[in-house]
Amino acid sequence: MQQFMVSRIAVRNGPCLMQKRHIMGFVRNALGLDPPPSPDDPTPENRFHPWDQSPSPDLRERAATIRALAKCPVTGLEINYTCPKSGIPTHHSREAWEKDAVYQGSSKPEILKKVNIYEHDLRSGRPFPEFDFPLDQDFDRMVNLTNWDLFFYTRGFYSMDTEFQLAAVTKMLSYPVTMGSVLHQFSPYSLNPKGPITLEGLKSLAALRYTLYPDQNRQVTSTAKNSPLRIFILGARAEAQLPGHVWKQLQFMFPETQMEMHFVGPESNFDKSKREYVHSSTPVIRRVDETLSFVYHTDYFHVFHEAQDFFPYDPYTDIFFCFHPGFAAPESRENWMGKTMEALLETKCAIFTTGFNEMDLRRDMDAVVETYGNELDMLMEPVKNVFGSTKWELNDVNPQQVYQFNMYIAGFRGKRYHAIEV
Incomplete structure:
Protein backbone atom coordinates (compact mmCIF):
# COMPACT_ATOMS: atom_id res chain seq x y z
CA MET A 1 0.00 0.00 0.00
CA GLN A 2 2.80 2.40 0.92
CA GLN A 3 4.58 1.66 -2.35
CA PHE A 4 1.36 2.33 -4.23
CA MET A 5 0.92 5.68 -2.49
CA VAL A 6 4.47 6.72 -3.36
CA SER A 7 3.89 5.76 -6.98
CA ARG A 8 0.61 7.67 -7.11
CA ILE A 9 2.23 10.79 -5.69
CA ALA A 10 5.07 10.47 -8.18
CA VAL A 11 2.64 10.26 -11.08
CA ARG A 12 0.75 13.34 -9.96
CA ASN A 13 3.86 15.49 -9.68
CA GLY A 14 7.23 16.37 -11.13
CA PRO A 15 9.01 13.03 -10.65
CA CYS A 16 6.69 11.45 -13.22
CA LEU A 17 8.64 13.36 -15.86
CA MET A 18 11.83 11.85 -14.52
CA GLN A 19 10.20 8.40 -14.54
CA LYS A 20 9.08 8.83 -18.15
CA ARG A 21 12.53 9.99 -19.13
CA HIS A 22 14.11 6.86 -17.62
CA ILE A 23 11.57 4.59 -19.38
CA MET A 24 12.03 6.33 -22.72
CA GLY A 25 15.78 6.23 -22.27
CA PHE A 26 15.64 2.48 -21.64
CA VAL A 27 13.49 1.91 -24.73
CA ARG A 28 15.70 4.06 -26.95
CA ASN A 29 18.80 2.33 -25.66
CA ALA A 30 17.28 -1.15 -26.20
CA LEU A 31 16.41 -0.25 -29.79
CA GLY A 32 19.84 1.25 -30.42
CA LEU A 33 18.37 4.73 -30.96
CA ASP A 34 20.45 6.58 -28.40
CA PRO A 35 23.36 8.60 -29.80
CA PRO A 36 26.82 7.54 -28.63
CA PRO A 37 27.91 9.20 -25.37
CA SER A 38 29.57 12.58 -25.72
CA PRO A 39 33.35 12.56 -25.27
CA ASP A 40 32.77 15.40 -22.76
CA ASP A 41 30.64 13.21 -20.48
CA PRO A 42 32.66 12.84 -17.27
CA THR A 43 34.44 9.54 -16.71
CA PRO A 44 37.37 8.66 -14.44
CA GLU A 45 39.49 8.30 -17.58
CA ASN A 46 38.82 11.65 -19.25
CA ARG A 47 38.91 13.59 -15.96
CA PHE A 48 42.26 12.23 -14.81
CA HIS A 49 45.35 14.45 -15.23
CA PRO A 50 48.44 14.71 -13.02
CA ARG A 123 36.79 22.93 -14.13
CA SER A 124 35.96 21.01 -17.31
CA GLY A 125 33.46 23.49 -18.69
CA ARG A 126 30.81 20.79 -19.22
CA PRO A 127 27.12 21.69 -18.78
CA PHE A 128 25.93 21.29 -15.19
CA PRO A 129 22.19 20.57 -15.45
CA GLU A 130 22.28 19.20 -11.89
CA PHE A 131 22.60 22.81 -10.66
CA ASP A 132 19.12 23.61 -11.98
CA PHE A 133 17.46 23.26 -8.57
CA PRO A 134 13.70 22.73 -8.18
CA LEU A 135 11.45 25.42 -6.75
CA ASP A 136 8.90 25.19 -3.94
CA GLN A 137 7.52 21.87 -2.80
CA ASP A 138 3.90 21.01 -3.62
CA PHE A 139 1.79 20.63 -0.50
CA ASP A 140 0.58 17.18 -1.55
CA ARG A 141 4.12 15.81 -1.86
CA MET A 142 6.27 14.75 1.07
CA VAL A 143 10.04 15.18 1.25
CA ASN A 144 11.84 11.93 2.07
CA LEU A 145 14.98 12.45 4.18
CA THR A 146 16.19 8.85 4.32
CA ASN A 147 19.21 9.54 2.09
CA TRP A 148 20.43 11.76 -0.75
CA ASP A 149 18.78 9.65 -3.49
CA LEU A 150 15.31 9.78 -1.95
CA PHE A 151 15.66 13.46 -1.09
CA PHE A 152 16.55 14.30 -4.70
CA TYR A 153 13.72 12.14 -6.04
CA THR A 154 10.97 13.48 -3.78
CA ARG A 155 12.10 17.07 -4.34
CA GLY A 156 12.14 16.64 -8.11
CA PHE A 157 15.85 17.29 -8.69
CA TYR A 158 17.59 16.50 -11.96
CA SER A 159 18.34 12.78 -12.10
CA MET A 160 21.92 12.51 -10.90
CA ASP A 161 23.26 9.23 -12.24
CA THR A 162 27.01 9.73 -11.86
CA GLU A 163 29.38 10.25 -8.96
CA PHE A 164 30.48 13.52 -10.56
CA GLN A 165 27.00 15.02 -10.41
CA LEU A 166 26.53 13.86 -6.82
CA ALA A 167 29.89 15.26 -5.76
CA ALA A 168 29.20 18.67 -7.28
CA VAL A 169 25.70 19.04 -5.82
CA THR A 170 26.06 17.40 -2.41
CA LYS A 171 29.01 19.60 -1.46
CA MET A 172 26.83 22.66 -2.03
CA LEU A 173 23.59 21.30 -0.58
CA SER A 174 25.14 19.58 2.44
CA TYR A 175 24.78 22.73 4.55
CA PRO A 176 21.06 23.52 4.05
CA VAL A 177 19.91 19.90 3.85
CA THR A 178 21.86 18.93 6.99
CA MET A 179 19.96 21.69 8.81
CA GLY A 180 16.66 20.57 7.35
CA SER A 181 17.25 16.93 8.24
CA VAL A 182 17.70 17.87 11.91
CA LEU A 183 14.69 20.18 12.07
CA HIS A 184 12.18 18.26 9.95
CA GLN A 185 9.35 16.35 11.61
CA PHE A 186 10.36 13.29 9.55
CA SER A 187 14.04 13.58 10.44
CA PRO A 188 16.17 10.48 9.80
CA TYR A 189 17.53 10.81 13.36
CA SER A 190 15.44 9.03 15.98
CA LEU A 191 15.35 8.97 19.77
CA ASN A 192 17.75 6.95 21.91
CA PRO A 193 18.41 4.04 22.23
CA LYS A 194 17.88 3.37 18.51
CA GLY A 195 18.93 6.81 17.38
CA PRO A 196 21.31 9.58 18.46
CA ILE A 197 18.69 12.05 19.78
CA THR A 198 18.59 12.32 23.58
CA LEU A 199 15.51 13.18 25.62
CA GLU A 200 16.77 16.75 26.03
CA GLY A 201 17.36 16.85 22.30
CA LEU A 202 13.78 15.81 21.66
CA LYS A 203 12.59 18.67 23.89
CA SER A 204 14.63 21.24 21.97
CA LEU A 205 13.56 19.91 18.57
CA ALA A 206 9.92 19.74 19.66
CA ALA A 207 10.03 23.46 20.53
CA LEU A 208 11.52 24.34 17.14
CA ARG A 209 9.03 22.14 15.27
CA TYR A 210 6.21 23.89 17.06
CA THR A 211 7.30 27.02 15.19
CA LEU A 212 8.05 25.24 11.91
CA TYR A 213 4.62 23.57 11.67
CA PRO A 214 2.13 26.26 12.74
CA ASP A 215 -0.87 24.56 11.12
CA GLN A 216 -0.49 21.66 13.53
CA ASN A 217 -0.67 24.03 16.51
CA ARG A 218 -3.54 26.33 15.62
CA GLN A 219 -5.40 25.52 18.80
CA VAL A 220 -2.64 27.16 20.84
CA THR A 221 -1.76 30.83 20.48
CA SER A 222 1.89 31.80 20.57
CA THR A 223 4.01 34.77 19.59
CA ALA A 224 6.50 32.29 18.13
CA LYS A 225 4.23 31.85 15.12
CA ASN A 226 4.67 35.51 14.21
CA SER A 227 8.45 35.47 14.56
CA PRO A 228 10.89 34.27 11.90
CA LEU A 229 13.10 31.29 12.61
CA ARG A 230 16.56 32.66 13.37
CA ILE A 231 19.36 30.33 12.26
CA PHE A 232 22.79 31.39 13.51
CA ILE A 233 25.82 30.01 11.68
CA LEU A 234 28.91 30.72 13.75
CA GLY A 235 32.39 30.90 12.27
CA ALA A 236 30.75 31.27 8.85
CA ARG A 237 32.98 31.35 5.77
CA ALA A 238 32.05 29.15 2.79
CA GLU A 239 28.48 28.83 4.07
CA ALA A 240 28.02 32.60 3.86
CA GLN A 241 29.06 32.60 0.19
CA LEU A 242 26.44 30.09 -0.98
CA PRO A 243 23.91 31.67 -3.37
CA GLY A 244 20.40 32.44 -2.20
CA HIS A 245 18.81 29.73 -4.34
CA VAL A 246 20.88 27.12 -2.48
CA TRP A 247 19.65 28.27 0.93
CA LYS A 248 16.11 28.39 -0.44
CA GLN A 249 16.25 24.58 -0.56
CA LEU A 250 16.09 24.72 3.25
CA GLN A 251 13.18 27.15 3.27
CA PHE A 252 11.28 25.03 0.70
CA MET A 253 11.27 22.22 3.25
CA PHE A 254 9.30 24.49 5.62
CA PRO A 255 7.18 26.59 3.24
CA GLU A 256 5.11 28.26 5.97
CA THR A 257 8.13 29.57 7.87
CA GLN A 258 10.01 32.84 7.44
CA MET A 259 13.73 32.42 8.02
CA GLU A 260 16.61 34.70 8.91
CA MET A 261 20.10 33.31 8.29
CA HIS A 262 22.58 35.04 10.61
CA PHE A 263 26.18 34.50 9.46
CA VAL A 264 28.50 35.37 12.35
CA GLY A 265 32.27 35.69 12.23
CA PRO A 266 35.13 37.89 10.97
CA GLU A 267 35.07 36.08 7.60
CA SER A 268 31.31 35.97 7.14
CA ASN A 269 31.04 38.79 4.58
CA PHE A 270 33.11 38.23 1.43
CA ASP A 271 33.12 40.94 -1.24
CA LYS A 272 33.46 39.11 -4.56
CA SER A 273 34.30 42.28 -6.49
CA LYS A 274 37.16 43.14 -4.11
CA ARG A 275 37.99 39.46 -3.51
CA GLU A 276 38.40 40.09 0.20
CA TYR A 277 36.52 39.80 3.50
CA VAL A 278 34.79 43.02 4.48
CA HIS A 279 34.25 44.19 8.05
CA SER A 280 31.20 46.24 8.95
CA SER A 281 30.34 47.91 12.26
CA THR A 282 26.65 47.30 11.59
CA PRO A 283 24.85 44.16 10.34
CA VAL A 284 24.73 43.78 6.56
CA ILE A 285 21.28 42.63 5.45
CA ARG A 286 20.45 41.01 2.13
CA ARG A 287 16.94 39.84 1.37
CA VAL A 288 16.43 36.87 -0.95
CA ASP A 289 12.63 37.19 -0.92
CA GLU A 290 9.82 37.78 1.56
CA THR A 291 10.48 34.46 3.33
CA LEU A 292 14.29 34.38 3.49
CA SER A 293 16.89 36.98 4.41
CA PHE A 294 20.63 36.96 5.16
CA VAL A 295 22.24 38.99 7.94
CA TYR A 296 26.05 39.20 8.13
CA HIS A 297 27.73 40.00 11.47
CA THR A 298 31.46 40.47 10.99
CA ASP A 299 32.77 39.84 14.50
CA TYR A 300 32.83 37.01 17.04
CA PHE A 301 29.55 35.85 18.53
CA HIS A 302 30.42 36.77 22.13
CA VAL A 303 30.87 40.42 21.06
CA PHE A 304 27.25 40.65 19.94
CA HIS A 305 26.09 38.54 22.86
CA GLU A 306 27.69 40.88 25.40
CA ALA A 307 26.17 43.86 23.59
CA GLN A 308 22.78 42.05 23.74
CA ASP A 309 22.33 42.56 19.99
CA PHE A 310 20.60 39.18 19.62
CA PHE A 311 18.49 39.33 22.79
CA PRO A 312 16.09 37.88 23.67
CA TYR A 313 16.88 34.29 22.70
CA ASP A 314 13.97 31.92 22.26
CA PRO A 315 14.34 28.10 22.05
CA TYR A 316 11.20 28.07 19.87
CA THR A 317 12.69 30.30 17.17
CA ASP A 318 16.49 30.26 17.56
CA ILE A 319 18.99 27.55 16.63
CA PHE A 320 22.78 27.54 16.20
CA PHE A 321 24.99 25.63 13.76
CA CYS A 322 28.80 25.41 13.79
CA PHE A 323 30.15 23.69 10.67
CA HIS A 324 33.65 22.23 11.21
CA PRO A 325 34.38 24.73 13.99
CA GLY A 326 37.60 23.19 15.28
CA PHE A 327 36.68 23.54 18.98
CA ALA A 328 39.72 21.41 19.85
CA ALA A 329 42.09 22.49 17.07
CA PRO A 330 45.23 24.26 18.40
CA GLU A 331 44.84 27.17 15.97
CA SER A 332 41.19 27.91 16.85
CA ARG A 333 40.57 26.47 20.33
CA GLU A 334 41.32 29.74 22.11
CA ASN A 335 38.72 31.61 20.04
CA TRP A 336 35.99 29.03 20.67
CA MET A 337 36.52 27.69 24.17
CA GLY A 338 36.41 30.96 26.07
CA LYS A 339 33.85 33.74 25.85
CA THR A 340 32.23 32.42 22.67
CA MET A 341 31.33 29.01 24.11
CA GLU A 342 30.19 30.58 27.37
CA ALA A 343 27.90 32.91 25.42
CA LEU A 344 26.57 30.01 23.33
CA LEU A 345 25.67 27.98 26.39
CA GLU A 346 23.98 30.99 28.02
CA THR A 347 21.46 31.14 25.16
CA LYS A 348 19.96 27.78 26.26
CA CYS A 349 19.18 27.18 22.56
CA ALA A 350 20.04 24.11 20.50
CA ILE A 351 23.55 24.01 19.03
CA PHE A 352 24.55 21.53 16.32
CA THR A 353 28.08 21.02 15.08
CA THR A 354 29.69 18.94 12.34
CA GLY A 355 33.10 17.44 11.67
CA PHE A 356 35.16 16.29 8.69
CA ASN A 357 35.19 12.75 10.11
CA GLU A 358 34.27 10.90 13.30
CA MET A 359 37.62 11.56 15.00
CA ASP A 360 37.42 15.27 14.20
CA LEU A 361 33.92 15.62 15.66
CA ARG A 362 34.60 13.52 18.76
CA ARG A 363 37.75 15.53 19.46
CA ASP A 364 35.70 18.75 19.31
CA MET A 365 32.92 17.37 21.52
CA ASP A 366 35.42 15.99 24.05
CA ALA A 367 36.94 19.45 24.35
CA VAL A 368 33.52 21.00 25.01
CA VAL A 369 32.46 18.33 27.52
CA GLU A 370 35.78 18.42 29.39
CA THR A 371 35.59 22.18 29.77
CA TYR A 372 31.86 22.76 30.24
CA GLY A 373 30.48 19.30 31.05
CA ASN A 374 28.46 20.44 34.08
CA GLU A 375 26.94 23.32 32.15
CA LEU A 376 25.53 21.54 29.10
CA ASP A 377 23.04 18.90 27.98
CA MET A 378 23.77 16.62 25.05
CA LEU A 379 21.02 16.82 22.42
CA MET A 380 22.47 14.51 19.80
CA GLU A 381 25.25 11.99 20.23
CA PRO A 382 27.96 12.05 17.51
CA VAL A 383 26.67 10.16 14.49
CA LYS A 384 27.35 9.94 10.77
CA ASN A 385 25.52 12.71 8.94
CA VAL A 386 23.02 11.32 6.42
CA PHE A 387 23.58 14.42 4.29
CA GLY A 388 27.33 14.80 4.42
CA SER A 389 29.06 15.82 1.20
CA THR A 390 30.08 12.95 -1.11
CA LYS A 391 32.90 15.00 -2.64
CA TRP A 392 36.40 14.19 -1.39
CA GLU A 393 38.61 17.14 -0.44
CA LEU A 394 42.37 17.44 0.05
CA ASN A 395 44.52 19.27 2.59
CA ASP A 396 47.24 20.85 0.45
CA VAL A 397 49.61 21.08 3.41
CA ASN A 398 49.25 17.34 3.99
CA PRO A 399 48.16 15.47 0.86
CA GLN A 400 47.79 12.29 2.92
CA GLN A 401 44.83 13.93 4.67
CA VAL A 402 41.53 13.66 2.80
CA TYR A 403 38.08 14.48 4.13
CA GLN A 404 34.47 15.26 3.26
CA PHE A 405 32.41 18.18 4.52
CA ASN A 406 29.87 17.59 7.30
CA MET A 407 30.48 13.86 7.58
CA TYR A 408 29.52 13.63 11.28
CA ILE A 409 27.11 15.65 13.40
CA ALA A 410 26.33 16.17 17.11
CA GLY A 411 24.24 18.55 19.21
CA PHE A 412 24.25 20.17 22.67
CA ARG A 413 22.95 23.23 24.54
CA GLY A 414 23.40 25.06 27.82
CA LYS A 415 21.86 23.12 30.70
CA ARG A 416 18.31 24.13 31.58
CA TYR A 417 17.71 23.70 35.28
CA HIS A 418 14.27 22.71 36.53
CA ALA A 419 12.54 24.92 39.05
CA ILE A 420 12.68 23.61 42.64
CA GLU A 421 9.76 24.17 44.98
CA VAL A 422 10.71 25.67 48.35
Missing part, protein backbone atom coordinates in the same frame (compact mmCIF):
# COMPACT_ATOMS: atom_id res chain seq x y z
CA TRP A 51 48.04 17.98 -11.17
CA ASP A 52 51.46 19.30 -12.11
CA GLN A 53 50.51 18.81 -15.79
CA SER A 54 46.85 19.77 -15.42
CA PRO A 55 45.03 21.78 -18.09
CA SER A 56 43.72 23.88 -15.17
CA PRO A 57 46.08 26.62 -13.88
CA ASP A 58 44.37 26.36 -10.47
CA LEU A 59 45.36 22.73 -10.05
CA ARG A 60 48.90 23.29 -11.31
CA GLU A 61 49.15 25.99 -8.64
CA ARG A 62 47.83 23.59 -5.98
CA ALA A 63 50.46 21.04 -7.02
CA ALA A 64 53.12 23.71 -6.55
CA THR A 65 51.69 24.56 -3.12
CA ILE A 66 51.89 20.91 -2.07
CA ARG A 67 55.51 20.71 -3.23
CA ALA A 68 56.36 23.90 -1.34
CA LEU A 69 54.57 23.24 1.96
CA ALA A 70 53.95 19.53 2.45
CA LYS A 71 56.41 16.94 3.72
CA CYS A 72 56.92 13.35 2.61
CA PRO A 73 55.42 10.89 5.14
CA VAL A 74 58.38 8.51 4.67
CA THR A 75 61.44 10.78 4.55
CA GLY A 76 60.13 14.01 6.08
CA LEU A 77 61.61 15.88 3.11
CA GLU A 78 59.89 18.08 0.57
CA ILE A 79 57.52 16.43 -1.90
CA ASN A 80 58.87 16.03 -5.44
CA TYR A 81 57.09 12.93 -6.71
CA THR A 82 53.57 12.65 -8.13
CA CYS A 83 51.73 9.43 -7.33
CA PRO A 84 50.93 7.77 -10.70
CA LYS A 85 47.77 6.20 -9.24
CA SER A 86 46.22 9.46 -8.02
CA GLY A 87 47.97 12.12 -10.09
CA ILE A 88 48.66 14.16 -6.91
CA PRO A 89 52.13 14.90 -5.44
CA THR A 90 52.48 12.73 -2.33
CA HIS A 91 56.14 11.69 -1.70
CA HIS A 92 59.72 12.89 -1.91
CA SER A 93 60.74 10.35 -4.55
CA ARG A 94 59.61 7.23 -6.33
CA GLU A 95 61.65 5.16 -3.89
CA ALA A 96 59.84 6.73 -0.92
CA TRP A 97 56.50 6.15 -2.66
CA GLU A 98 57.31 2.47 -3.22
CA LYS A 99 58.49 1.99 0.38
CA ASP A 100 55.33 3.49 1.89
CA ALA A 101 53.56 0.20 2.66
CA VAL A 102 50.81 1.94 4.64
CA TYR A 103 49.93 4.18 1.69
CA GLN A 104 50.17 1.39 -0.89
CA GLY A 105 48.06 -1.01 1.16
CA SER A 106 45.28 1.47 1.93
CA SER A 107 42.43 3.01 -0.03
CA LYS A 108 44.21 6.38 0.05
CA PRO A 109 45.47 6.33 -3.59
CA GLU A 110 41.96 5.61 -4.86
CA ILE A 111 40.43 8.37 -2.72
CA LEU A 112 43.10 10.83 -3.87
CA LYS A 113 42.26 9.87 -7.45
CA LYS A 114 38.64 10.82 -6.72
CA VAL A 115 39.84 14.18 -5.39
CA ASN A 116 41.72 14.63 -8.66
CA ILE A 117 38.88 13.73 -11.03
CA TYR A 118 36.24 15.69 -9.08
CA GLU A 119 38.35 18.85 -9.20
CA HIS A 120 39.00 18.45 -12.91
CA ASP A 121 35.32 17.84 -13.58
CA LEU A 122 34.33 21.10 -11.86
